[in-house]
Amino acid sequence: MANQFQSQFDKQKVKSLTLRTESITCRRQRLKSLKTWILNNKDKIRKALHADLRKSETETDITEIFTVTTEINDALSHLHQWARPQHVSPGMTYLGTSARIKPEPKGVCLIIAPWNFPFNLIGSPLASCLAAGNTAILKPSEHTPATSKLIKEMVEDVFEPELVTVIEGAVPETTALLELPFDHIFFTGSTNVGKIVMGAAAKNLSSVTLELGGKSxxxxxxxxxxxxxxxxxxxxxxxxxxxxxxxxxxxxxxxxxxxxxxxxxxxxxxxxxxxxxxxxxxxxxxxxxxxxxxxxxxxxxxxxxxxxxxxxxxxxxxxxxxxxxxxxxxxxxxxxxxxxxxxxxxxxxxxxxxxxxxxxxxxxxxxxxxxxxxxxxxxxxxxxxxxxxxxxxxxxxxxxxxxxxxxxxxxxGVNHSGIGKSHGKYGFMEFSNQKSVLSQRIGLTNALLFYPPFNGFKKWVVSFMIKWF
Missing domain, CATH: 3.40.309.10 (Aldehyde Dehydrogenase; Chain A, domain 2)
Structure with a gap:
């Protein structure tokens, strides 16, 4: 089973490298395609949620569909701003340099969703994941089979498997997925299972977002x-x-x-x-x-x-x-x-x-x-x-x-109720690496003050900086 998932993971790894150089317009188009599918298939979504949780149509519209489409709309409205490199001041210490923070895609991401809001809690993080320029493997809950089947249908209709794919199943499938070296894992569920996910992620040093629970x-x-x-x-x-x-x-x-x-x-x-x-x-x-x-x-x-x-x-x-x-x-x-x-x-x-x-x-x-x-x-x-x-x-x-x-x-959440943040800009940041980029000039630079040998003047400069900078 792990070998089967390894093949899919490897294909997404290759795809994720090509996404790093694509335009923001390509990301926006994927989000638009996802939104279009959702709007054209609202009846299917309603029927799946009624089959699994007997939700009314209006409740599904509010708590499952609306929450995902608003996440997509927010990304479409602000993605260029979120993805734009942020220039930062060099301060006195780094005069002569230029510095910026560039959000970059993390790579191949795993999104594990629970059963209580099975469409919302896979669709919303997926929107953030795609906005940030990643590929994704989705693991919907086995406890809501109608919605799981629908999510698989949606993904196959909208995306190529090298970009987004769905793995159905239960604990064995989830365990096998967690053995793979994902660049980021987004998990929503109980605190006890969250500890298992974090433990598995630690073996590959994968970053995690854990949306857990507890008593509010x-x-x-x-x-x-x-x-x-x-x-x-x-x-x-x-x-x-x-x-x-x-x-x-x-x-x-x-x-x-x-x-x-x-x-x-x-x-x-x-x-x-x-x-x-x-x-x-x-x-x-x-x-x-x-x-x-x-x-x-x-x-x-x-x-x-x-x-x-x-x-x-x-x-x-x-x-x-x-x-x-x-x-x-x-x-x-x-x-x-x-x-x-x-x-x-x-x-x-x-x-x-x-x-x-x-x-x-x-x-x-x-x-x-x-x-x-x-x-x-x-x-x-x-x-x-x-x-x-x-x-x-x-x-x-x-x-x-x-x-x-x-x-x-x-x-x-905090500690036992979760790690990391989601929604809007914060979801985009969670699926992005905030890469620091510093550009230094050629020739004479402030950094030369810190090169040996350390004469009296350099020692004075260091003492001055320790006290005042």
Missing amino acids: PVIIDETASADDAARKIVWGRFNNNGQTCIAPDYIFISDIVKDKFVASAKKYVSQLFDSNNEGMAHTKDYSRLVNANHASRLVDMLEEAKQSGAKIEFGGDHSTEDRFIEPTLLSNIDESNRIWQEEIFGPIMPMKVYEDINDVIHHINKNDKPLSLYLFTTSRKMKKHITQATSAGTMVINDVVVQYAHPNLPFG
Whole structure:
């Protein structure tokens, strides 16, 4: 199997060398071709996502198609600017030289995508990869076979295999791919698998972008609008059945606003996901868990919490056979429960009342740094305090999840929640090597001051520079 992939890798290696000297116009044309295919095949994309996750057409348009086309559009609008060499000042030390930073393609890249947003999370990094002038081998998730098949069809229609190709399969195929000396690996998935990917990359000294996950906390203080917070959190948590890496995972809430928040959250679950009062098990606006195994894991976590005294504020119904769990809010959580310790990745949201905000900060800081942190407050003092006292890949005040789609913000985690950044210019930079280019004049240069022999004047110059430069 590895030999089969080696052949494909070698072809892309040869191709990647030719891409280094091509024009930016060629990169733009590839992005345009990718966008055209997506726009012409929206129905196919919708059907694939419905087959895998029972996503509605509009949800697919927003969370899968729109996110990729906006990434492409951003690159088309700014690629010439991103790729332009950046001239830098020589400073006093290097007078007489000229220097610039030239983004260059890294080469052959591997993009490994997860199953929760299977089209978005392969299409968006692919756009950045192509914008930077690389070749790519794509590994979609085996847990969403309809979308995986569609991605393979898309790539074969749009690109020659020496430029972009798709490898389907499961763990054996991924393991074999990770043995190859890629110039860059872009992985989206769990922290545990991210460690495996990074370990494999280290053997070849491949650079990596790891978009991982973890538990993203929410803080709702006594000054917050409970109704506004409820609407935003319900959408961000239960959209895609809670299978979102940046979804609010657990809530710390002030007792002053708790009851109003619970009442509003229950109201918005119905308004947003069951507006026709068909029941959550029957509405078309509420997607499904990826498979029965994942559903069983979540049900086990829910039952453990209930047995430990957790209170179901609303929801709780489930059917593992139908991959269904009703949007569920829990309170009175035992912190030893898995639902408080592990990333949930489903439509269950635990909540605890807090009295001292410093206890909340201590809890966040003693655990792995989250991919996102959400704060609902109207207090300027609280905003400043939480921003400075905690660390997270991204932070949002008075909203959730929306930071992902911001075109001018880097997206990524910290330590256990990720390494590297993506989206827009930051995605382009991630797939590029920032090559320093220095041009020196011929003859007399400042550098000659540092050549031996070191006489008194040269020693004086070095002492002067150490003190003042």
